[in-house]
Every structure is written in structure tokens, then in C-alpha cells.
Amino acid sequence: MHRFANPSRFLRAANAVLPWCAGLTVLLLAAGLYFALLGSPPDYQQGETVRIMYIHVPSAWMALFVYGCMAAASASALIWRHPLADLIAKSAAPIGAGFTLICLLTGSLWGKPMWGAWWVWDARLTSVLVLFFLYLGYIALVNAFDDPVRGYRAAGILALVGVVNLPIIKFSVDWWNTLHQPASVMRLDGPAIHPAMLWPLLLMAGGFMLFFVTVLILRVRGEIAAAKVRNLQLSLARG
Amino acid sequence: MDRLGEFLAMGGYGGYVWAAYLIAAAVLAALLIASLHSVRGQEARLAALRQSRRSIAEDDA
Amino acid sequence: MTRKRRRLYAVLAGLVMLGIAAALVLTALRDSVVFFYSPSDLAGKPLAAGQRIRIGGLVAAGSVAKSPDGVATRFTVTDMKADIPVSYSGILPDLFREGQGVVVEGRLEPGGAFQASEVLAKHDENYMPPEVADALKRAGRWKHADEQPAK
Numbered sequence: 001m002h003r004f005a006n007p008s009r010f011l012r013a014a015n016a017v018l019p020w021c022a023g024l025t026v027l028l029l030a031a032g033l034y035f036a037l038l039g040s041p042p043d044y045q046q047g048e049t050v051r052i053m054y055i056h057v058p059s060a061w062m063a064l065f066v067y068g069c070m071a072a073a074s075a076s077a078l079i080w081r082h083p084l085a086d087l088i089a090k091s092a093a094p095i096g097a098g099f100t101l102i103c104l105l106t107g108s109l110w111g112k113p114m115w116g117a118w119w120v121w122d123a124r125l126t127s128v129l130v131l132f133f134l135y136l137g138y139i140a141l142v143n144a145f146d147d148p149v150r151g152y153r154a155a156g157i158l159a160l161v162g163v164v165n166l167p168i169i170k171f172s173v174d175w176w177n178t179l180h181q182p183a184s185v186m187r188l189d190g191p192a193i194h195p196a197m198l199w200p201l202l203l204m205a206g207g208f209m210l211f212f213v214t215v216l217i218l219r220v221r222g223e224i225a226a227a228k229v230r231n232l233q234l235s236l237a238r239g
Numbered sequence: 240m241d242r243l244g245e246f247l248a249m250g251g252y253g254g255y256v257w258a259a260y261l262i263a264a265a266v267l268a269a270l271l272i273a274s275l276h277s278v279r280g281q282e283a284r285l286a287a288l289r290q291s292r293r294s295i296a297e298d299d300a
Numbered sequence: 301m302t303r304k305r306r307r308l309y310a311v312l313a314g315l316v317m318l319g320i321a322a323a324l325v326l327t328a329l330r331d332s333v334v335f336f337y338s339p340s341d342l343a344g345k346p347l348a349a350g351q352r353i354r355i356g357g358l359v360a361a362g363s364v365a366k367s368p369d370g371v372a373t374r375f376t377v378t379d380m381k382a383d384i385p386v387s388y389s390g391i392l393p394d395l396f397r398e399g400q401g402v403v404v405e406g407r408l409e410p411g412g413a414f415q416a417s418e419v420l421a422k423h424d425e426n427y428m429p430p431e432v433a434d435a436l437k438r439a440g441r442w443k444h445a446d447e448q449p450a451k
Contacts, residue, residue, distance in 0.1 A: 037246075037260075038246075041429030041431075042250065042429065043427050043429070043430075044429065044430040044432070044434075045395065046423065047252065048249040048252050049250075049252045050427060052256055053427070055259060055260060075311055078307060079308045094270065095270060098266045098267065098269070101266055102263045102266050106259040106263060109255045109258050109262075113252055113255050114393065115420045115421050115422065116392070116393030116394075116420045116421055117418075117420050123335065161318060163318075164315075164318050176334045176335065177335050178335050179335055179422055181423055184425040187425075192425050193425075193427040193428070194427060196429060215270055215271055215274050218275060218278050219277070221278050222274065222280075223281075225278070226281045229288055232285070232289070
């Protein structure tokens with residue numbers, strides 16, 4: 001567990017994986033886009049608008065997954081003081097916020113033609129909006145202190161507090177009456193989605209996941225360099 | 240041409256579908272560009288700092 | 301107990317407390333978290349006159365009709381146990397049809413009819429190509445008895 005907590009080891013491993021991740025991201029997204037836009041049938045109920053699903057649903061999964069990663073990294077930073085964990089959490093936040101934004105906007109663009117409303121305050125939509133603000137709160141807090149360690153502490157606690165929101169988002173459609181329909185893919189009795197539509201969805205999800213890994217590696221590299229710059233400046237200032 | 244027009248129209252929902260894809264592409268591209276920009280900036284600063292420290296060390300020697 | 305251990309337990313205890321607090325709050329606020337009531341929920345609910353509510357259910361088969369003045373659409377929202385007649389003047393969402401899930405927002409009138417100011421369509425979690433839906437219906441394996449596929 002501590003093996004990759006060492007920044008130079010992490011950098012070596014990350015740089016080795018990076019081109020593969022970037023290449024696979026492009027491949028998966030290209031294949032996913034082809035199937036999402038051309039190689040898949042319209043839906044029996046929703047016609048062509050179902051194509052919005054191929055970005056809406058993967059971005060929703062990523063919004064939750066990235067938050068989970070961010071919270072896990074924050075927890076291991078708070079508990080075990082892994083030097084890299086804070087950097088990973090801080091680097092993941094803007095990516096997660098981006099996915100959440102995509103999820104909210106594409107959901108709105110899907111809701112208008114199908115439901116008849118851009119937005120409703122049902123439990124699913126509201127809890128995802130809360131997730132977006134948790135990301136923004138984390139980003140604001142982590143940058144709010146002159147001493148980065150205090151920023152990581154405060155933002156890490158916020159990230160952990162926000163974890164309660166994850167099961168609320170996931171199960172909101174089962175616990176309460178919502179306008180949003182229940183889960184189609186991640187359900188106990190198997191997906192309620194035709195294979196011709198499941199494949200493009202999974203390809204896009206894979207592409208989004210690798211996009212996350214690629215950008216995360218880049219950002220962590222930037223954070224490691226920034227930390228080294230800070231240390232060098234401090235040591236130079238001391239002479 | 241007709242097939243392209245039909246494809247772009249998305250059964251009358253073209254505006255919604257294409258807007259969704261464009262927004263997703265814009266957000267992801269912005270994330271990637273901002274990240275690349277900041278990594279390059281930080282790594283360049285680090286290299287410059289190391290360079291200057293090395294030259295200071297050489298001056299001292 | 302090492303400091304790491306102590307911090308681990310503190311974080312775990314904090315998360316458990318937070319979970320309990322969230323569960324309590326959400327249970328207490330249950331009524332405001334639900335987006336709509338079903339027609340049978342409504343039967344047992346004392347409602348203030350003119351109170352705005354949302355009702356969700358299926359548009360009963362064969363119930364959709366234009367009112368004589370040609371402006372309002374009348375239909376029945378049902379959950380198979382209770383029915384509520386709804387009247388609405390405005391643009392209906394594209395997915396609106398008989399057998400489709402809807403959420404209507406508006407006021408219950410003294411006569412027991414519901415005057416809707418907004419109609420939202422609710423679709424289910426099943427996605428499939430139109431041909432598959434047709435084939436399922438032909439084979440009699442369609443789970444949603446009175447639902448019609450889109451044109």
C-alpha cells in the first residue's frame with residue numbers, strides 16, 4: 001500500500017502508463033462515439049434522444065466514482081498521512097466537478113424533450129446538484145489557505161462528510177418517488193437495457209474512466225512539481 | 240446529403256442531442272487543456288529553479 | 301493505541317455518526333423529499349383546499365380526451381388502485397400518451413377533479429430498439445400491459 005506513496009516511484013509508474021491510458025482513451029471514445037451516434041438503434045420510447053444517455057450516464061457514474069476516489073484519498077491522507085494522497089484528492093476534484101457538470105447539463109438537455117422540464121427538484125437531481133457543490137466547496141477550501149497542509153486537512157474533512165451523499169444519490173430513485181427513473185444497468189436482476197445500447201454505453205464509460213486516469217496522472221504530476229517548487233523556494237529563501 | 244441531414248436532425252431532437260455532445264466535448268477538452276497547461280508550467284518552473292540553484296552552487300564553488 | 305489507529309477510529313466514528321444523522325434527517329423530511337404522491341396515497345391524505353401538489357401515475361388507457369372547448373385535455377391518472385381525473389391546458393410533453401407514466405402538478409378542486417398547471421412525462425428504466433419492443437409485444441412477453449411504443 002505504501003509502495004506508490006513515494007512520489008518518485010509514483011512518477012516512474014505514472015509516466016510509463018500515461019501514453020497507454022491516453023491512447024486507449026482516444027480509441028475507446030472514438031469507438032464509443034461511433035456506436036453512440038451511428039451504430040446503435042433509437043429507443044422504442046425516446047427515439048433519438050436516447051443518444052444523450054451515452055454521455056449522461058457514464059458522466060454520472062464518473063461523478064460518483066471520482067468522488068469516491070477523492071474521499072478515499074482524503075481518508076488515507078487524514079489517517080495514514082500518505083504524502084501523495086492529498087495530491088491525488090486535490091487533482092481529482094476538478095475532474096469530478098467536470099463530470100458532474102456534464103451529467104447535470106446533458107440531463108437537462110434530455111429532460112426537456114422527454115419529461116417536459118429542464119429541471120425538477122426531485123431527490124435524484126437535487127442530490128447530484130449537491131454533489132456538484134461539494135466538489136466546488138472542496139476546490140475552494142483546498143486552495144483557501146496559505147499553508148497547503150491546512151487546506152488539505154479542511155478540504156479532506158469536507159470530502160469525507162460529503163460521502164453520505166453518495167448512497168443518497170444512488171438509492172434516491174428507489175427510496176423516494178422521483179421523476180428520474182430507477183437504475184437501468186447497475187441493478188440486481190441484470191441490466192434493463194438492450195445489448196445494442198449497452199455496448200456503446202460501456203465503451204463510453206470505459207473512455208471516460210481512462211480519460212479520468214490520464215488527466216489525473218497529469219494533474220498529480222503537476223502537483224508534485226508544484227510541491228517541489230515550493231520546497232526549493234523555501235530552501236533558497238533560507239539560503 | 241439527405242442521409243447527413245437526417246443524421247443531423249436526430250429525429251427532430253438534433254438541437255438537444257448535439258448540444259449535449261458539444262457540452263461534454265467542451266468540458267472534457269477544457270479539463271485536458273487546463274491540466275496540460277498547469278503541468279507544463281509547474282514542471283518548467285521546477286526545471287528553472289533547479290537550474291538556478293545549480294548555477295548558484297557553481298558560483299559558490 | 302497508535303496515533304494512526306486513533307485517527308482511523310475517529311474518521312470511522314465520524315462517518316457512522318454522519319450516516320445516522322443523515323438517515324434521521326431524511327426520514328423526518330420524507331414528505332418533502334418525495335417528488336409526487338400516487339392517487340392512492342392521496343385518498344388517505346387530508347389536503348388543504350387549493351394546496352399545490354404533484355400526483356404521479358399512469359395515464360389510464362382510453363381516458364385521454366379533448367374537452368368540448370378544445371383547449372383543455374382531460375385524462376385519468378391511475379395507479380391501478382385509485383384514479384384521479386385531470387384537466388390540463390397547455391403543451392403536453394412528447395412522451396405523453398396513454399399507458400405512459402406522468403407526474404402532474406396542480407390543485408385538487410372541490411369536485412375531486414385535478415386542475416394541472418404542469419404535466420411531466422416519466423419514462424421507465426427499460427431501453428430497447430423499437431423492433432425489439434414490437435417483437436416482445438407480438439410474443440406476448442410485454443411486461444407493461446397498456447404501454448404503446450413511440451412512432
